[in-house]
Amino acid sequence: MDIQQRHNGKRVVFSEASFQKIRLLIRDFLLRSRASMCIFADVNGYPIAYGGDSRGVQISSLTALAAGSFSATLEMARWLGEEQRFRFIYHEGAHRNLYLSNIGDNYLMIVLFDKSVPLGIIRLLTRQTTDRLNELLNDLRRKSDQATQLLDLEFRDLLDKELDRTFGLNRS
């Protein structure tokens, strides 16, 4: 089993072992930082792995917004002539704070943490974790190759029927 992604035409395959490593890194980060939630996502807004207290949070919606926010920041950096991209975004709320950090060009780490947790700890541990995730991703890119065909003709036919049922359409 694996997770497949394409970036700039190159496919990245997350093996079960590498996926477990990512989850362990997230768990370790949450234990050490006392952050309430951490999401590892790609820049297109797909959540890949997350940990912590996600009650009441629509992960996909939060990730889509975070990815949009981060992409806008990258464009701002470019327009301002920054040779290095802005590495993180920090949003301070009344009760909780949000910290977004890039992991290479294609991934993001999204951290939600309580006001009682010092920002310095989050910055330090996020940096350590993104470095470790980046090493893992570089290793994966070297090993990634052929991905299995997951969607066949039968899948497409069954999908058509499911779409008609869900959308209330009559099959022609």
Next chain:
Amino acid sequence: MHVDAFKREVIFKIVYFGPGLSGKTTNLEVIYKNLDPQIRSDLISLKTSEERTLYFDFLEMELGRIKGRKPRFHLYTIPGQPQYGWSRQIVLRGADAVVFVADSQPMRMDDNLTSLMDLEIKLIRLRKTLARFPWVMQYNKRDLPQAESIEVLERKLNFLHTPFYEAVATKGIGVFETLKCAIQMAVQKATL
């Protein structure tokens, strides 16, 4: 496309493109209102104070398991106003299919063409092109008395002969047919 074999999910990104005020957000609002809340997220809209799309609208929907896999769809709109070109570029990244929402009124024809060319330019930046990219044309506002004929719209806009649908998005007409076609094209492209 994003495949998560652990949760056995396949996620597709569908982007609604088109000139300002052509009805992109209305498409998503209709989908949001008509789908069972159990299978869709909240509709997120990043709007200006004038209720125009500032960055994007976002809606996630999912279907039941098919051959053990759960298809999910991330639906985005782009801001149609000319000054938000870079926002459009960002939202378009990673799209598996596009719905181009055209305004059927003759006076909007230049806007439709400009937006279509803008889409092509942005696809080229992503090393893609309309001629080989899954996209659906939706002729919206078909209920307006001054709406242009389909023959004229097809001749002026659909020079690549992509599938098209007539719609009155404010009444929900043609919205789901268009989305179904976009999904089919995205999945077809993924299986090639």
